[in-house]
Amino acid sequence: MTGAxxxxxxxxxxxxxxxxxxxxxxxxxxxxxxxxxxxxxGDAGDPATVRAALEGVEAVIHLAARPSPHHGTPEEVxxxxxxxxxxxxxxxxxxxxxxxxxxxSYSILGIPxxxxxLHPAYYPIDEQIPLQITDAYALSKQADEATARMMxxxxxxxxxxxxxxxxxNEARLAERLSETLHDPGVAAADSWAYLDVDDAAETAWHAxxxxxxxxxxxxxxxxxxxxxxxxxxxIATYHPDTPLRRPILGRRTPIDTAAATRLLGxxxxxxxxxxxxxxxxxxx
Numbered sequence: 001m002t003g004a005x006x007x008x009x010x011x012x013x014x015x016x017x018x019x020x021x022x023x024x025x026x027x028x029x030x031x032x033x034x035x036x037x038x039x040x041x042g043d044a045g046d047p048a049t050v051r052a053a054l055e056g057v058e059a060v061i062h063l064a065a066r067p068s069p070h071h072g073t074p075e076e077v078x079x080x081x082x083x084x085x086x087x088x089x090x091x092x093x094x095x096x097x098x099x100x101x102x103x104x105s106y107s108i109l110g111i112p113x114x115x116x117x118l119h120p121a122y123y124p125i126d127e128q129i130p131l132q133i134t135d136a137y138a139l140s141k142q143a144d145e146a147t148a149r150m151m152x153x154x155x156x157x158x159x160x161x162x163x164x165x166x167x168x169n170e171a172r173l174a175e176r177l178s179e180t181l182h183d184p185g186v187a188a189a190d191s192w193a194y195l196d197v198d199d200a201a202e203t204a205w206h207a208x209x210x211x212x213x214x215x216x217x218x219x220x221x222x223x224x225x226x227x228x229x230x231x232x233x234x235i236a237t238y239h240p241d242t243p244l245r246r247p248i249l250g251r252r253t254p255i256d257t258a259a260a261t262r263l264l265g266x267x268x269x270x271x272x273x274x275x276x277x278x279x280x281x282x283x284x
Contacts, residue, residue, distance in 0.1 A: 001086060002026045002031055002044045002053075003063030004034055008103070011201035012061060019205075026053040026064070044084035050091040059208040062088050066137070069113045074136035078232035081140035088145050093155030100208035102148055104217060106255075108141040110134055112189045119239045124248060124256040125191065127163075127217060131231040145217050160207035160263070161217040165193035165255065166226070167200050173226070177272070180227045184279065188238035191254050192225035193243040196270030206264035218260035220268060221253045228274040237279060251276055 003009040003023035016023045017035040025036040026044055042049030044064040054060070059134050065081045065233060066072050071078065093102055109125070109282075111118045121130045141163075146170045148159045166187075168176065171224035176194070203220050225231055231248045248254050251274070261267045 001036070001061040001063065001202070002084070003065065003103070004036060004039075005029075005031050006063060006067075007169065007172075007197055008200045008204070009063045010168050011197045012063070012204050015198075015205055024053055024055075024057060026050065035047075035169050038166070045080065047062050047087050047091055050087050050111055051095070054091055054095045054097065057092075057095070057097060059061070059089065060097060060101070061128050061204050061208060062100065062102040063204075064088075065103065065140070068107075068124065069135040069137040071221070078136040078140045078143075081137070082143045085144040089147060089151040089155075089159070093151055093157055098155070098157045099208050100157060100159045101146070101204050102150075102159065102161050103136075103204075104145055104163045104165055104221065105141050106165040106190065106193060106221075107138050107212075108133070108163060110138045114189070119242045120191065122243050122245050123191075123235055123239070123254045123255060124245065125219065126256040127219060127259055135155060145234070147218075149215040157215075158213055159215045160212070161209060161215070162200075162203055162260075163217060163219045164200060165195050165221045166190050167195050167197050168226075169197045171271070176226055177274075184227055184229060184234055185238055187226060188234070192227045192234060193221040193253050193255050194226040195220060195268055199268035202266060203216075203260070203264065203268070206266040210264050210266075210277045211261060216259075216263055218263055219255050220257050220260045221255040222268050222271055223253060224271045224274075225253055226249045226272060227251070228277050230276060231281040233279040 022037040042052040113135040
């Protein structure tokens with residue numbers, strides 16, 4: 001597993017340990033407290049380091065990346081992310097490993113980090129929606145998915161790219177919810193979507209264990225939104241020109257996760273315990 005010391009990575013390591021699965025972590029530095037059997041330190045973009053980490057491995061969970069366009073220059077973000085994904089998948093393929101999960105992102109839409117305000121082409125969002133990429137991070141995720149699709153053909157690998165939304169633990173959820181209560185517009189670019197970190201880890205597990213073939217990219221999200229307001233009211237206020245292809249009831253997520261459910265046999269479970277209220281004066 002790459003990125004094992006990150007938010008999702010740590011949750012995955014605990015899930016694997018709880019299921020008796022021995023994991024190898026590849027990390028830039030060893031924090032000393034990872035729930036894994038072996039830690040290899042180094043860069044996921046370095047072939048020799050990756051080869052060492054892949055010894056004895058049956059499947060790969062690739063989470064390592066600069067997590068936004070603000071974590072370095074555009075060149076560092078794009079080239080670092082895409083190099084790591086290429087190297088990890090190429091070395092895994094050469095090692096005969098045919099099962100891989102990579103972390104993609106809701107941000108592949110191009111909306112969250114855009115320099116100008118953008119809106120989804122339609123709701124609910126699905127895997128066929130047009131992308132509107134204007135930043136290096138979103139472009140790196142598009143390139144990562146293209147690389148994974150190529151590697152699936154090149155090496156006969158089965159690869160799932162999970163398009164994660166905002167991933168929350170208890171502290172991150174409380175902070176984002178406080179912001180959203182004050183101004184729902186702060187989460188408009190994210191479509192108010194989120195995913196509990198334990199559900200993110202469970203999704204990664206299903207991505208390397210469920211029977212499937214070839215390459216697949218799928219969205220996932222919690223069943224509800226991270227706001228106490230009706231989803232359609234939020235869309236009408238903050239994305240007024242975005243058409244609804246079907247009604248979105250109550251506080252249901254505006255992301256269609258049916259493809260992930262069909263492919264992986266898993267639907268995220270964790271939800272917020274929020275009483276629905278009208279948007280009204282909260283809209284700013």
